[in-house]
Amino acid sequence: MASSNAAVNAAPAHRNLSPIEASKRRAAYKAVEDHFDTSYKYIGIGSGSTVVYVVEAIVAKGREVTSKMAFIPTGDQSKQLIIEAGLPLGSIDALPPVEEIPTKMGAEDALDVATGQQDLGLKGKRQSLDVAFDGADEIDEDLNCIKGGGACLFQEKLVATSAKKFICVADYRKLQPRLLTSWQTIPIEIAPLAAPTIKRILITLGSPDPKIRQGGSAKAGPVVTDNGMWIMDAPFRPLLISADIKDGVKGDGEGGVWEVHQLGRRLKRIVGVLEVGLFYGRNGIQVANAGEEGGGQKPIAAYFGMENGEVEVRVAKEVEGVKSRP
Numbered sequence: 001m002a003s004s005n006a007a008v009n010a011a012p013a014h015r016n017l018s019p020i021e022a023s024k025r026r027a028a029y030k031a032v033e034d035h036f037d038t039s040y041k042y043i044g045i046g047s048g049s050t051v052v053y054v055v056e057a058i059v060a061k062g063r064e065v066t067s068k069m070a071f072i073p074t075g076d077q078s079k080q081l082i083i084e085a086g087l088p089l090g091s092i093d094a095l096p097p098v099e100e101i102p103t104k105m106g107a108e109d110a111l112d113v114a115t116g117q118q119d120l121g122l123k124g125k126r127q128s129l130d131v132a133f134d135g136a137d138e139i140d141e142d143l144n145c146i147k148g149g150g151a152c153l154f155q156e157k158l159v160a161t162s163a164k165k166f167i168c169v170a171d172y173r174k175l176q177p178r179l180l181t182s183w184q185t186i187p188i189e190i191a192p193l194a195a196p197t198i199k200r201i202l203i204t205l206g207s208p209d210p211k212i213r214q215g216g217s218a219k220a221g222p223v224v225t226d227n228g229m230w231i232m233d234a235p236f237r238p239l240l241i242s243a244d245i246k247d248g249v250k251g252d253g254e255g256g257v258w259e260v261h262q263l264g265r266r267l268k269r270i271v272g273v274l275e276v277g278l279f280y281g282r283n284g285i286q287v288a289n290a291g292e293e294g295g296g297q298k299p300i301a302a303y304f305g306m307e308n309g310e311v312e313v314r315v316a317k318e319v320e321g322v323k324s325r326p
């Protein structure tokens with residue numbers, strides 16, 4: 001179980017926001033207060049409507065602080081957000097290697113027999129963001145997340161898995177005991193050519209009616225992601241967490257009942273799936289090999305703006321008591 005506590009409102013007063021928007025903003029300011037350090041160099045900025053307030057809170061720290069940093073976007077929306085806020089823009093594929101990590105590769109260019117991966121010259125160094133802030137569509141009590149409601153998920157997972165600390169910010173509607181309680185579908189970013197095959201496979205896995213997301217009045221035809229892909233929204237029954245796996249409950253899809261990790265891994269194996277909008281992997285203060293796991297990493301902490309004006313902070317049980325600031 002994640003722990004929780006209420007925090008005081010860290011955000012300065014703001015004009016005319018709806019209660020939901022005001023709750024997102026309070027959570028964003030509190031998350032930035034707790035997890036943005038002036039010594040940081042690389043900051044990941046996620047996508048969606050909540051992250052707008054994260055950027056606002058960061059800008060409020062002042063140009064003398066932010067001008068020495070680089071802000072790494074998770075897609076076109078967050079790129080625009082960073083530029084319009086006057087923050088220095090970085091790119092996830094242009095970070096200098098900064099940190100030594102243990103490598104399994106014995107020799108340069110060696111093929112690792114166990115993983116089948118080849119050392120492409122990183123030589124044990126890893127690019128690393130100090131922190132990444134992002135929103136979420138739903139977060140369960142283990143801090144597993146559904147993301148991709150705004151059609152950003154591949155780049156979000158890439159940025160999250162490159163961060164020492166991944167922090168989620170949301171309003172109270174996103175806090176649920178299990179994923180797919182209130183939010184109805186898992187967004188999956190797919191290659192358009194594979195759409196019919198993927199849809200058939202999803203149905204066999206227990207998703208009754210997966211649909212290609214349409215642009216609606218904003219765009220005729222499917223939504224095209226920042227990576228030129230489509231989004232398949234797949235409904236499933238509410239997802240079990242690890243603690244539910246006992247007494248004959250396997251969560252392996254039998255009867256359409258899935259546990260988060262098992263479903264995430266199964267979906268990622270489908271040819272044509274670029275990324276799955278389930279963030280479930282391990283979490284912690286730097287997950288050295290987070291990118292090697294399909295689930296990426298779940299947040300070390302999630303901040304929820306509550307209806308009563310407070311901010312509820314849920315901390316991953318794996319990092320409870322661990323000092324999360326440098």
Ligand SMILES: O=C[C@H](O)[C@H](O)[C@H](O)COP(=O)(O)O
Nearest residue numbers: 048049050135148150151152
């Ligand atoms: O694709 C979008 C992202 O995963 C968003 O972070 C997520 O949908 C939450 O967005 P919002 O903050 O607008 O609820």
